[in-house]
Amino acid sequence: MATLVSRRIDWTGIVFAVLLTIAIIGPLLVVGIWAFTNVWRFPSIIPQEFGLRWWSATLARADVWSSISMSLTLASVVTLLSAIICLPAAYAFARLDFPGRDILFFSFLAGHAFPKFGLLVAIAAIFLQLNLIGTFWGVVLIQLVGTLLFMIWIPVAAFQAVDRRMEEAARDVGAGPFRVFWSITLPQAGPTIAAALLLSFVGTFYETEGAWLIGAPQVRTLPVLMISFINNQPVIQFGAVLSVLLWIPSFIALLFARRVVNSGSFARGFGG
Amino acid sequence: MSVLKISSVSKYFPGGTKAVDSFSLDVADGELVCLLGPSGSGKSTLLRMVGGFEDPSSGLITIDGEDITHLPPERRPTGMVFQSHALWTHMNVFDNLAFGLKLRRTGKSEIREKVEAVLDLVGLAGYGERKTHQLSGGQQQRVALARSLVLEPKILLLDEPFASLDQHLRERLREEVRDIQQRLKITTLFVTHGQDEALSMADRIVVMRDGRTEQIDRPDVVYRNPQTPFVAGFIGTMNLIDGEVAHGRFHRAGLSLDLPISDGPAILAMRPEALDLSLADQGQAVVHRVTDYGTHGLVDLDLPEAIRVKAMVDHPDRFSTGQSVNLAPRAVAAFRDGRQVFRS
Known part of the structure; x- marks a missing residue:
């Protein structure tokens, strides 16, 4: 039997969708066009000459390649360290009851509750005394702080969602507590934790203020390099090409996320 | 050849609630004893103490004379089947059954033999490569039973294993479980709040209320000769x-x-x-x-x-x-x- 509900066109919804699309796609499109433009002079609407000239110019620079490898190394190291530190902590938050648990749990929000730059400047002052300014590990430390929230809160939700009977059943057949965590709890929470790792990797890759304030000028990540290009070079194309390069990791992350993260895990991670 | 002895075991929860109050029971070799009672009667807590998932506040639990009162679950010769089957969904049926054997460093060919034998026993021969979510509720519960049996536990513990199944399946499975239990002559402690299950499967029934024993007897005796008004009202109409x-x-x-x-x-x-x-x-x-x-x-x-x-x-x-x-x-x-x- 057919339903007799007439479908009305939701004009408000369509307007919002179109505006949102323009707001998101528009700038991306402009930057994308600039990256493949050789000549584009006012008042022409489309570039006079397309081409890959600025790509070869950008990729020929040694500082671009060193900053790409710096960014990848940094994001990998930070994500790995963050996992080693945060996953056991998240498990403790999810499964154990200890005094001050709730206050500690919400304290991770504190780093994100205040203006970030103020916090960074304060930390930079401390790092200066510790001789961490301009060092790789100084940048690692500052970026670790940024990943704490994701890497604690999302895995906590993931661990809480694991059926305790599964863990008990594993104890029952002879697995010790650590083996249970490794063979049962971690794989069960796997997809959601993979989402947290992705977020942490991509977040670190794009993090700019901390990396610039603590790392400059010795440690130059791709976003930091882009800032200096924008500030120092009169040529728009350098920045545009770097922007397109910067999209690559998030694009790969998205593809990966679609495969690894089954629907709902992301939402579960955020308590949805 | 295993005897379970529970002597004056008590369990107090924080706040002073007595979940189990000075409970004693001997389960003979090859016997199936049902713990029967309403929810909150302490029967599940008692079973979990035998399995090692709750620590008794006082008392003694022995298996074949060996004190296991405070051993962790992984060091007890007990096998537990959970109400929610608790299969590991990231492993297939074979890996679910082989996990415990691998922990015991059993050889590959021996693992394969044992897993196939136990799958045959529960009527699921050839299901090894299935994912757990591809099984019906009854099949999942059979795999859970097989997972315990494959390790040849001295004592089998069943915690309301059929509670999530529909009436028909429940009746069929309880006959199957009883047959398997008698064939293997495995000492079994079974928790249920369903009197039908207790009456049809048990060698003896322990009727529990508020953490204490009301009556321990053969099913027919519990039905025909209840010793307390609670037992009279709880078993049958x-x-x-x-x-x-x-x-x-x-x-x-x-x-x-x-x-x-x-x-x-x-x-x-x-x-x-x-x-x-x-x-x-x-x-x-x-x-x-x-x-x-x-x-x-x-x-x-x-x-x-x-x-x-x-x-x-x-x-x-x-x-x-x-x-x-x-x-x-x-x-x-x-x-x-x-x-x-x-x-x-």
Whole structure:
């Protein structure tokens, strides 16, 4: 039997969708066009000459390649360290009851509750005394702080969602507590934790203020390099090409996320 | 060849609640004992203490004379089947069964042999490569049973294993589990709140209430000779009537029956199937409702003082709402101060 509900066109919804699309796609499109433009002079609407000239110019620079490898190394190291530190902590938050648990749990929000730059400047002052300014590990430390929230809160939700009977059943057949965590709890929470790792990797890759304030000028990540290009070079194309390069990791992350993260895990991670 | 001994085991939860209160039980080799009771009676807590998932506050648990009271679960020779089957969904059936064997450093070919044998035993030969979510509820519970059995535990623990299954499947599985248990002669402790399960499977039933034992007996004895009014009311259907005994007769709600006990208050107990009805003008009770179950009928009767009793009849079509009837119990029991004082 057919339903007799007439479908009305939701004009408000369509307007919002179109505006949102323009707001998101528009700038991306402009930057994308600039990256493949050789000549584009006012008042022409489309570039006079397309081409890959600025790509070869950008990729020929040694500082671009060193900053790409710096960014990848940094994001990998930070994500790995963050996992080693945060996953056991998240498990403790999810499964154990200890005094001050709730206050500690919400304290991770504190780093994100205040203006970030103020916090960074304060930390930079401390790092200066510790001789961490301009060092790789100084940048690692500052970026670790940024990943704490994701890497604690999302895995906590993931661990809480694991059926305790599964863990008990594993104890029952002879697995010790650590083996249970490794063979049962971690794989069960796997997809959601993979989402947290992705977020942490991509977040670190794009993090700019901390990396610039603590790392400059010795440690130059791709976003930091882009800032200096924008500030120092009169040529728009350098920045545009770097922007397109910067999209690559998030694009790969998205593809990966679609495969690894089954629907709902992301939402579960955020308590949805 | 395994004997489970539970001696004066108690479990207090934080806040002082007594979940299990000085409980003792011996389970003989190859015996299946059912812990039966309403929720909150402590039966699950007791089972979890035997499995090592709860630490007893006091008391002693031994298996074949060996003290296991405070051992962690992984070091106990017990195998537990959980209510929610608790299969590891990221492994296939084979890996679920092989996990415990791998932890015991069993050889690959031996693992394969054992897993195939146990799958055959539970009627799931050839299901090894299936994912757990590709199985039906009954099959999942069979895999959970196989996961415990493959390790050849000394004591098998079943925690309401059929609770999530539908009625038909439940009946079939309990026959299967009973068959397997008898074939392997494995000592088994079984927790349930379903009296049908307990009556049909157990060698002995422990009726529990508020963390204590009400009665431990064979199923037929628990049914026919309940020692407390709680057991009488919990197992099967029982008409329980509070009344007074004076000069060897029980009085309440228009009833007057011979009851050769001393004067004082008493609870009269009559099974519906031991209650004869006869139509009568100005009878003791009025028919409230007649229910036909096909094999038999149940008649709900209103007595004075808002007391209702049930009687089982062979021919429900002989009775209808509003009729006046007389009751004649063929067998009664009587309780006083929580204990049985008379049985005919």
